[in-house]
Amino acid sequence: MPDFDRKLENQQNAPVKTTLDLPNDLVREVKLRAVNEGMKLKDVISDLLRKGLGQPNPTPAGTTARRGAIALPLFPSSPQAPARRMSLDRLVAAEQETLTREDLERFRPPV
Secondary structure, eight states, X not given: OOOOOOOGGGSOOOOOOOOOOOOHHHXXXXXXXXXXXXXXXXXXXXXXXXXXTTOOOXXXXXXXXXXXXXXXXXXXXXXXXXXXXXXXXXXXXXXXHHHHHHHHHHTOOOO
């Protein structure tokens, strides 16, 4: 069995990918914050975690948070399209449901 070095200063500081199961309302709130602040979702989550842990928020040199309007691609749709009658909250919830379903399909064990 390998011997692991438990000293924090000896660990690599590279980004780590992880999967978390979070309540839908919390994910929706964080996504909306990211859009409103013009930031990437991962950056907003990192900032919130740092604040929660009482750590300073390091801003990499040469980067700033974008504020204001974000240019999004527009896709024309018919006036009868279901999405035209949905609130932003419902659209975000539908997106989350789709992502969850895709995750479950992707990680389903082989039969």
